[in-house]
Amino acid sequence: MSSVSLIAPPVRYSCVTKGIYRGSYPLERNVDFLKGLRLKTIVTIAPDPLAPLDGLENVEYIHIESAAEQSKSKKKRGLPISSETVKQALDIIQDPERQPVYVHCLNGAQVTCLVIGCYRRTKCWSLNSVLAEFGRYTDYDRVESQFIETLFT
Amino acid sequence: MQEAEIPETGLVNLSDIKSHNIFIPPLNFAPVQRQLYRCGEPTVLNFEFLQLLKIRTVVWLAAEDPKDAFLAFTDNNDISFEHLGILAEGANPWDDITDYTIKAALEILLDKSRYPVMVCCGMGRHRTGTVVGCLRKLQGWSFASLVDEYGRFAGPKGERVSVEMKIEQFDTSVVQVFDPPEWYIKTTS
Numbered sequence: 220m221s222s223v224s225l226i227a228p229p230v231r232y233s234c235v236t237k238g239i240y241r242g243s244y245p246l247e248r249n250v251d252f253l254k255g256l257r258l259k260t261i262v263t264i265a266p267d268p269l270a271p272l273d274g275l276e277n278v279e280y281i282h283i284e285s286a287a288e289q290s291k292s293k294k295k296r297g298l299p300i301s302s303e304t305v306k307q308a309l310d311i312i313q314d315p316e317r318q319p320v321y322v323h324c325l326n327g328a329q330v331t332c333l334v335i336g337c338y339r340r341t342k343c344w345s346l347n348s349v350l351a352e353f354g355r356y357t358d359y360d361r362v363e364s365q366f367i368e369t370l371f372t
Numbered sequence: 373m374q375e376a377e378i379p380e381t382g383l384v385n386l387s388d389i390k391s392h393n394i395f396i397p398p399l400n401f402a403p404v405q406r407q408l409y410r411c412g413e414p415t416v417l418n419f420e421f422l423q424l425l426k427i428r429t430v431v432w433l434a435a436e437d438p439k440d441a442f443l444a445f446t447d448n449n450d451i452s453f454e455h456l457g458i459l460a461e462g463a464n465p466w467d468d469i470t471d472y473t474i475k476a477a478l479e480i481l482l483d484k485s486r487y488p489v490m491v492c493c494g495m496g497r498h499r500t501g502t503v504v505g506c507l508r509k510l511q512g513w514s515f516a517s518l519v520d521e522y523g524r525f526a527g528p529k530g531e532r533v534s535v536e537m538k539i540e541q542f543d544t545s546v547v548q549v550f551d552p553p554e555w556y557i558k559t560t561s
Binding site: 225230233234235342352355 | 393394395396397401404406511512514
């Protein structure tokens with residue numbers, strides 16, 4: 220092995236657009252990578268707040284409470300967040316003063332996908348394209364697609 | 373760094389959206405880094421969206437030629453089109469891309485003067501995934517992380533072990549970097 224340490228982004232990490240990044244719950248081993256993003260804000264959408272990470276002391280941590288994510292194996296999984304929660308999250312991540320911002324839920328899948336899906340809708344992406352992006356991270360069904368489609372109506 | 377500029381429409385409410393054209397990004401479209409995008413072959417439906425990205429270089433990795441409409445689009449918008457997918461004699465379109473193609477593609481991706489850049493192949497899965505995977509390797513990403521990213525675009529159960537092996541085997545030291553974009557300097561120093 221080389222002596223250079225490898226970089227590990229959080230699971231399901233991705234760049235959303237300039238200044239907005241998404242992914243799963245950040246762990247200690249992701250800190251080096253996250254430092255490179257020069258984050259100003261970390262938005263945690265989860266039942267409990269994220270404890271500030273060593274090495275990322277100058278970041279503002281914002282907690283938005285959500286219900287626990289439900290198992291994919293359930294025939295009908297509910298939505299752990301409300302449209303109010305999404306609007307609150309969108310206001311924060313689109314605030315230029317708070318960017319670069321990292322938004323995450325527990326596993327970077329359902330909840331983050333719903334938020335980013337709604338974000339794409341506000342940017343006039345076709346619903347189909349929004350769902351194609353959603354589907355790269357986790358399965359979705361009608362409940363989620365309806366949520367995204369009707370959020371702003 | 374680590375950012376991409378996707379056009380901001382400035383619209384916030386769906387009532388605005390209703391009176392606005394809907395943008396359709398190409399298949400498997402995603403930002404990779406600032407002003408570096410990946411996707412499958414764009415069609416006429418995607419041109420309006422693409423125009424907003426102000427792309428200057430397209431790195432084409434498919435063995436097949438692109439559709440005439442896409443070539444015309446690049447011509448009309450002063451985009452330089454780099455066809456790197458041309459097959460060596462005796463090769464098949466489903467073979468992995470060659471080390472030479474990966475090296476040539478990465479040298480464009482790491483040349484600031486070519487930006488904004490879009491890298492694409494037919495579906496934006498395997499060939500694009502190989503090049504982006506090798507870029508991540510150059511950036512020092514762990515193999516598990518870059519395979520995770522590749523798998524997201526390859527689709528569930530769609531990953532090809534041969535692509536993952538190609539990325540693992542590719543010798544990143546052959547890539548010559550002269551004037552890379554800022555995000556690259558920050559991630560590798």
